[in-house]
Amino acid sequence: xxxVIRLVPLCLLLxxxxxxxxxxxxxxxxxxxxxxPIVALxxxxxxxxxxxxxxxxxIDVRTPEEYxxxxxxxxxxxPLAEFDPAALDGEMVVLYCRSGRRSEEAAVRLAAHRxxxxxxxxxxxxxxxxxxxxxxxx
Numbered sequence: 001x002x003x004v005i006r007l008v009p010l011c012l013l014l015x016x017x018x019x020x021x022x023x024x025x026x027x028x029x030x031x032x033x034x035x036x037p038i039v040a041l042x043x044x045x046x047x048x049x050x051x052x053x054x055x056x057x058x059i060d061v062r063t064p065e066e067y068x069x070x071x072x073x074x075x076x077x078x079p080l081a082e083f084d085p086a087a088l089d090g091e092m093v094v095l096y097c098r099s100g101r102r103s104e105e106a107a108v109r110l111a112a113h114r115x116x117x118x119x120x121x122x123x124x125x126x127x128x129x130x131x132x133x134x135x136x137x138x
Contacts, residue, residue, distance in 0.1 A: 038107045040122035043131040046072075046094055056092040056119070061106045066098060070135035072128060080106055085113035096121035096128070 041049075049055055058075040060067050067077045078087070080102045088110060095103040095110070095118070103120035111118040121127065129135060 037117050038104060038111055039117055039119040040100070040104070041094065041119050042122060043127040043133060046096070046121045046128070047131070047133050049094065054092070056094045057088075059088070059093050059095045059106075060125075061095055061097045061102050062125075068138055070129075070137050071125065072096065073134055073136040075136075078106075083109060085110045089114075094119045094121060097124045099124045099126055 046058075050058075058072045059078050060071050060075045061078060061080040061083060062071075063079055063081075064077060067075075071077070075096075078084070080097070083106050093110070095106045097103040097106075100120065100122050101124075103124060107118045107120040123130075125135070
């Protein structure tokens, strides 16, 4: 089963558990502040997704220079500085960067735009390379 599909119900359940409460647990949250959950996938989960019948599109949110140093084969470059969530409408994507920080930021923006769960790769390309997975260079 696709790791994202498997994790969506859990994320939705976790989001629902805290809905309507602020950080203190007593203050209500405005409806606009509730954002769809972000799923952090491991490098091995992302690698397995590449083998799916309909694999997601891998979006690298690093700089063009970082992308040129090596990226997941077939990944599309969309630097965080130019990240446009609307450009990904209708596409199943997994976001990644160098370490996971920028891809998480992009995932938050994409989830807010879509109103649904979005996945990013925890540990970024560093975790991918540490797992011995293939890297493509131009």
